[in-house]
Amino acid sequence: MNNQNYYQTIFDKAGDAIFIHDVDSAKIMDANQAAEQLTGFTRSQLLTMGVEDISAHSQGFNFPHAMSRIRQTARSGVIKFEWILQSTTGKQIPAEVCLKIIYIDQQAKVLALVRDISEIKQYQYALQSKDEYFKCLLESSADGIAILDTQAKLLYASPSLEKITGYRNRLALKKNILHLIHPEDRAQVRQFLYRELFHPQEQTQHLNYRFLHHSGQWRNHEASCKNLLLDPNIQGFLINYRDITERIEAENMVRTREKQLGHMSRCKTMGELSTALAHELNQPLAALTNYITGSILRIQNGLANNTETLDALNAALEQVQRVSNIIRSMRQFLKKGEANFKILQLNQLIHLIAPLIELKAEQGKTKIYYELSPTPIYIYADETLFSQVVINLVFNAVDALQHHTENGEVYIRTWQHQDLARMSIADNGPGLNGQNPEQLFESFYSSKIDSMGIGLTLSRSIIENHQGYLWVCEGTPGAIFNISLKAQGRE
Template identity: 30%
Template sequence: MGGFELDDFKRMMEALSSCVILHDAESKAILWANPAACAMLGFTLEELLPLKAPDMSSSAKPYERETGLRWLHGAVLNGMNVIEWCYRAKNGEEILSEAIATLVHLARRDVVMVQFRNIEREERVKREMKRLESRLKEFMQDSDEGLAVLRPDGGIEYLSDAGRKLLGLAPDQPLPPFTDLCDPASRRELRDLLKLALPDALSFPFSYTIEPPGGARRWHQASCRHIEIENDLKGHLLHFRDITQQVEAEHARRHQQEALEYLARYNAMGEMATAIAHELSQPLAAIRNYLEGAVLRLQAPDPSPETIAWGLRNAGRQVDHAAAIIKSVREYVVKLDQAEALVDLNEILAEIRYFIEVKAEEAGVPVELEPCDGPLMVSCERVLIGQVILNLAFNAIEAMQHRPGDGRGIRIGSARQDGKAVLAVRDHGAGIDAALHERLFDGFFTSKVSGNGIGLALCKNIVARHRGDIWAQPAPEGGAVFCFSLPLQ
């Protein structure tokens, strides 16, 4: 024993300032506790021995008896196990502790020795340090981010040097109210925000526009939260940075998008012009023939009024036919500048049906239209969505031109699926390799010998702007299916 008796070890254990409780390794029952543990928990050793985990632990869920038993058993299995445990003293006080359970092999039995210490003060200090660190991090941002503390009336309590630069204020210039630097709309929003006494943890993001004296308008993005630093600052802490370049880039992107959509509105007109020219050539040729026939009959020695009238009536019918074709085009074109509205997707399909059938008839491709029962109400710009349908339909028709006559055909159908309106264009063409499906709409892919794929890219842009999706998939019977969906209203 190295000069120590067994009683010496016992007295040393009892003199420890660290709290120690011994548990039976098998039953987990308390066998002994040193005076430090008894003093912290407020129980005598006799009172402590019959206690179970619920009698001396917090009632919170993380400290349930089963959790404590698993922790002690983990020490039996692994030799040692550490846990953060909340003990409950005899007087009801809860004591957050770091507890270390260690398996000890004694002569007569194995025990689990639990050493624990009160870490409540340490945790409180950690929380305070974390809060201070968070505040320091808030104040010590990069120099391109401004920092201000604003009073409820919009006045500036504190402004960093970077903030002065972002607001266009000289280093020695008196600080005007922050709200006076904002445009009217942003001024109202900021004043409403400053009336709120937000909790420290809540940060409120927003954007605003400033109009510095003699400077150009700038856009800022900011986060705001209410702070109260004892004997220091009180108000709304504002972090802000200049996002003018991003805003201008977004405006340029929108302008480009509008230009693309403008092209999309008129993209189908070239396709239509060819088909309409072919369609009009027949009635115009017939009109010419009927009129020339009527002229020849008038020049005959014995003109027949009945045959002349028959020719003129047929010429008139052909004029009506040509007028109907022109009317269909006119009715479509006058809608080119319509804004987004609530419309039936099936109605859009019906409006452009004529143009699809003219294109398909010229190519010798049968077309089946299968609109679903009932309206599919979506919020969209009908001509742009009509352009998407035309583009997909015309692509399908072109894919059919090299197929045998009995293998040709496209089918256009609509459906209601999971709160969305879905339109699908199916063809019986060669299909598209599955590995290429992801590239179909990237603006560069095309399966045509001449072409740059911009049609599908435009379709993707239009559908995305309408909060929808567009995709392609193989058709079960062969060929490809191009689909897009829009949210139902």
């Protein structure tokens, strides 16, 4: 094969389209098979055409533009640029073009190597669309997104930074955010980042802290963190954060109102028991008076002996303890103040409020049966609030029985099932009578005419604040209210 045939074969079989143009007119002097496939024109058709005939005029790829590129090639020797071709069907084809001046028979020609980059452009467009999509998400998101380095310096912040913190993005970059964390929370945040640095967790970790707003106000933030130091696109801690100040204030307000409602409910309960309390206190006080008076008279008349006097004093002491138990139960039940969670023995707590339960039962002519766990069960609870729930459930049962049966019975049971402390208050009354169980826990719903309808709602709220559950189901007969809390180890 001679050299001419050799180069002709390379020209024809090349994978990229090759055009040879006249320097002065941009007319096509020759084209290979790949050029035919790319444009859809035959070689004979192409040889009658100029560069403007295979270009997308609507996109500005016209003859003046082509000649400008050829002149640039004449000056520089080789240039590379992007162009849009137009095929015989009108299809527009993005292409990468490399122009070079060559000499054929000592005459300057333009060699154009043309590569179809349609797939590359589609991929770039898809990436650009995705970038714009995520950029739109970031700009419209109410939550903040930030990237921190290992020194807690801000590498990136989404546009919501200024809305959440008051700081402008460009002024905050490269700043150490630990200086803006509340001093009492700073060590916690530092330790959190340190743990993520050396012991990264698979799951996203969450943290609450106070952040200094640009206005000078301390705001409550909630953040999640993911260690992406090894991700080449991130190379830092990815932080998602939000301002939860209003939410915390609302939660505090709800808790305050719940405490106020709880205290009102307890006072109302004591008011309902006032007659029974007076009777229950008068009995031991009268007995106490009799024991002491009798002992004094015997001593004054010289009729007393040590044994009789000691028996009378012991009997008087029992009555004092009875009064003391009632008063202690009342004081505990009416206690007002901040919640005080601690490890409590469930059965002991029930024994403490038993005097009040017995008073209500006597008033309602109901029998109370205690079926308590033979082994201690420990719960993490506020004594006053948990007692209020139990008393409220028992009192509701007694009230329900008063109107439906003369032989009312209430069963208070405690037991432990695996890691759960369980308690139930069951009665032999009419049960739910087809009522929706969940409706009983709705605010202001009550089957009692003189009730405010907050007892069961408040009780469920208290138990949920104890990380537990309160629900009701049908008994055989009656209704059963169930409480489930996580059991604790002994204090």
